[in-house]
Amino acid sequence: MFSSSVSERTILVPILAVVATQLLFIHSVASVNDTNAYLYHKCLEKDGKYKSKSLYEKNLNSLISNTSVKDYLYGVYGYRPDTVYMVIQCRGDAYGSRCDTCLSTAYSELRKRCPMNKGAIVWFDQCLLRISPTTFINEMDLKNKFYMYNMKKVRDPASFNAKTKALLTKLTKEATRKGSERSPAQEYYEPGDMKLDGKMKLYGMVQCTRLIWNTDCKKCLDTIIGELPNCCDGKEGGRVVSGSCNFRYEIYPFLDTQR
Template sequence: MVSRMTLFLCMLVMLLTISQSYAQTSFLRNFCMNDKGNYTANSTYHNNLNTLLSNLSSNTDIDYGFYNFSYGQDSNTVNAIGLCRGDVKPDACRRCLNDSKVLLTQLCPNQKEAIGWYDQCMLRYSNRSLFNTMETSPNFYLWNPGNATDIDQFNQVLRNLLDSLIGQATLGNSQRKFAAAHVSGSVFQTIYGLVQCTPDLSEQDCSACLTGAISEIPQCCDGKKGGRILRPSCNFRYEVYSFYDPTNVKIPPASAPKVSVLPPLSTDTLSTEVEAEKDEEIRSSETLQLDFSTIMTATNNFSDANRLGQGGFGPVYKGKLSNGQDVAVKRLSKNSLQGDIEFKNEVMLVAKLQHRNLVKLIGFCLERTERLLVYEFVPNKSLDFFIFDEVRRVQLDWEKRHKIIGGIARGLLYLHQDSRLTIIHRDLKASNILLDAEMCSKISDFGMARLFEVDQTQDNTSRVVGTYGYMAPEYVFRGQFSVKSDVYSFGVLVLEIVTGQKNSWACREENEGDLLTYVSNNYCFNDLFSLSLERLDSISLL
């Protein structure tokens, strides 16, 4: 007769077995790559895989939860990467990876390449090299079934949060590229976000991987309270509740902070820069870095008397450097998550571009929470200050307007064709055209600009940025942008310069509408000449 103790022990063993089985079958998702080749039981590759995985825990960096290791030779070499979520503590990381190695080999019993994700870790192995390579597939989505309220505002705050986290994660070193934070608002719930790359990636590849993953939010979880996208090389997640351990969110400092704040454009760009040291178009961004105290002195401690206005990401001040040069200082808000990506983007791009029709970057400062851009001072403010004001626009006769249009066209041609770099501005509008003392036009504000690769003609994004009315239809509706997008914006700008009216408003015979539709209708009725006469007469140009 079986004693109660024996029965209890049998039940306990069964429960532990069931519990272990349940834990080992709880991957969020896994993939067995049948097309990458198979191995046979007890083969050299199989033995090498077992040896590599058996040393998983002992070779995992205890502090940072990253494992990369190879074992074997030639075609029997096995490569593996293990990555724990950045907030997961060492013991939990070790347990997660140990569970992964058991379960993944069970689910993919003879595949040479496989990958599996738990909530707290990822494990992948292959007979090909996996290290220092950004890979975006296989990937998968998960989402919170609840819907966000005030979706437009929710999405904007979410995007700002994720952009800020990307900026932090990419500055991590070879041990950890991870960032997590939350942001609160009065209308919506607190949003918690987390981003992570495998630490072997370069800053550029980490940023590209995360940016690409985040661009898939509309396909994954648009309007949802939470979601995540996981790729082999990176992942992100957001929720309206805390899902990570804030007490263990610690990121080692980057080894060279002054250099790493400016992510490289591309491998080709770096090699080209070495060859182009004497090219007048290229200047090292490191030589542009200014001390915060220097800028404080130049702006009289950011006094109200020196304030020129309010930009999209913070106030702009007039200043005077010690050499007597007048400058305009753009001070990004310290209390906002906006602008980290745009700040780096603007420094990275404008520092490498010099043309009389582009605003000149004098320097920048990144010190503690301060992010400042220092430009040449342009005394006549921006184009919208003149053309949309009934009094001031009479100062712009035909000759001056023609000169302004020609300057914008030359600056745009330089960005698209004549520069060594192909830049798409993406936010060309009247307020981003500055006028110097001779009313020479200068294109400014490159925070939204994008760099194109050699021979690239078009790109897509799910993050449509810019100003409605100036954006091309294919960009607004499909996220497609190219040099044609900037040319469309330029066309709208020319119409505004000629008519003196904003693109979002036009009036004729007490009917209101948008300027482009009005011009198009008059073109169809061969009435553009009368439009020009009446409009220009109304602004005292004829």
């Protein structure tokens, strides 16, 4: 049963729902447009484990092997109690073969980092992959979340922070705008830029998974944009990434605008 509906150093800060301590480590981004760097993962221990060669594992492998995705897919395979639910959501500029390749990469990484976990999430630069033994459609996920930011600081943090929030808020409005002129690949996704002092520009992007409603997408983005002071105060670049939505901003282009 199946259905589908510039190199910079950055800091990654996982936000754990239960554990109070925060983990910090250095993450390197190789290039602007072509990188598909691993970002973070979360093994959802509450969903339990499956055994090797079990029906759950067979259903999971069947779901992945029979899936070809261009930009987004929500899939279901098998019957209770061994049903597997999956979502793959690619970044708005990483569609087609690039998205399909990201699925293969993400699944391989998920199996390595969360072996035998029935539920898990992995984030890459170009896609998010989540598997679960229970449905999570129409559920806004802000619990599974992390921050990334550039270690370099701007000269005027207050002004820069205000402009960053203004840009991301504007992009949120566009991303959640309903209209037949928006293609499926661009739904809940919006890139944009803003002029800064001199020749500098601020580049931004917001995106939600297409699992949630339009109103929840706006709520999700408004919530994480509100965390800018905690995430990226005065930093040249940063992002907040959750299971349902994410934003990123930089002072250099980081999206493939030629696609």
